[in-house]
Amino acid sequence: PDSVAILQQHGIQPSAQRVAVADYVLQTLEHPSADLVWSRVKARVPYISRATVYNTLNLFVSKGLLRALTLAEDSVVFDPNVERHHHLVDEESGTIHDIAWDKVQVCNIEALTGFEIHDYQVVMRGVRKGVRHKP
Amino acid sequence: PDSVAILQQHGIQPSAQRVAVADYVLQTLEHPSADLVWSRVKARVPYISRATVYNTLNLFVSKGLLRALTLAEDSVVFDPNVERHHHLVDEESGTIHDIAWDKVQVCNIEALTGFEIHDYQVVMRGVRKGVRHKP
C-alpha cells in the first residue's frame, strides 16, 4: 500500500522519515517495540534518529494509525491493527499474536456498575501446542 | 494477618525486611509499583534498600504470594490477589481495580487452536461513572 497516501489521509505531513517508519510499522506483524522499529528502519534509512522514531510513533498513535499496547514486561509495543481484537502472549518467546474479535465472546460487561467502559479485550497467555517441555 | 506465618508457609525465611514488605504489600489494594512499595515500606523501616525491595517482590512473585501485572504504561505493579480475576484501568487516574472473576464471562476460549492457554483475563479501560468531561 501507499504509505504517503495513508499519512495524508490522516492529516500527517509525509516527510521522508515518517514514510520510512510507516513503510515498516504499518505492515509488520511482529508487534515491535519503539527501539525495534528504530533498528528496522535504520537498516533502510541509516541517518534517522531515535527521537524522530519515538516522535513519529507517538504521532501515529494520536492520529489513530497505530495502537500502543502494554501487555508484556519491558516496553510498549505497537500494533498496526487498530480494529478491536484480543491478544495472546506466547510465554516462551514473548511473541504477541492478534486474536480476531469474534473468536471469543465476553458477556455481562454492560452489567458492571460504577464505570463507563470505553474499551476492553481478552489477554491470554500460553504456549504453542505440541511444544515439548523439559521433563 | 500474620505475615511471618504466611512467609513460612510459602518456604520463605521471614527476615525483618521481608516481613516489613509483606506487611504492606499483602494487604494493599493500591496495586503499587516496586518503587511505591519501597517508599511505603521506608516510611516504617527507613533503612531498607531499594535492591532488597526489588529482590523481595520478585521472590514473592516466584513463590506465588503476589502477581506481577503489566497493564498500564510505565512500570509493573503488584497485586496480592492471586485468585483469577479481571482488571479495569481508570483512564483518568491510572488506578487499577480488581473485577471479580464471575462478573464477566469469556466464551469459546477452548475453541482456539494452535495454542495451549494457561491463563487469561479481561482488561477493561474506562472512567468512573458520573465524572464530568470538559465540554
Place this chain on the structure above:
DNA sequence: CGAGCAGTTAGACGATGTCCAGAACGCGAC
C-alpha cells in the same frame, strides 16, 4: 534574500529494573 515554521537531530535527563562485591546477619558447632 531572509523571516518563519515544521521537522529532525544528538545528547542530556529521569525513571525503571538488574547486577555485583562487600558488609552484616543468623545460626549451629564447638
Place this chain on the structure above:
DNA sequence: GTCGCGTTCTGGACATCGTCTAACTGCTCG
C-alpha cells in the same frame, strides 16, 4: 561465648526505556 559458614542486605554501578531541549536543516512565502 565465639568461631565459621551460608543467607540476606546494602549501596552503587550499570543497562534500558522514554521524554525533553536546544540547535540545525530545509522549505515556503513575502
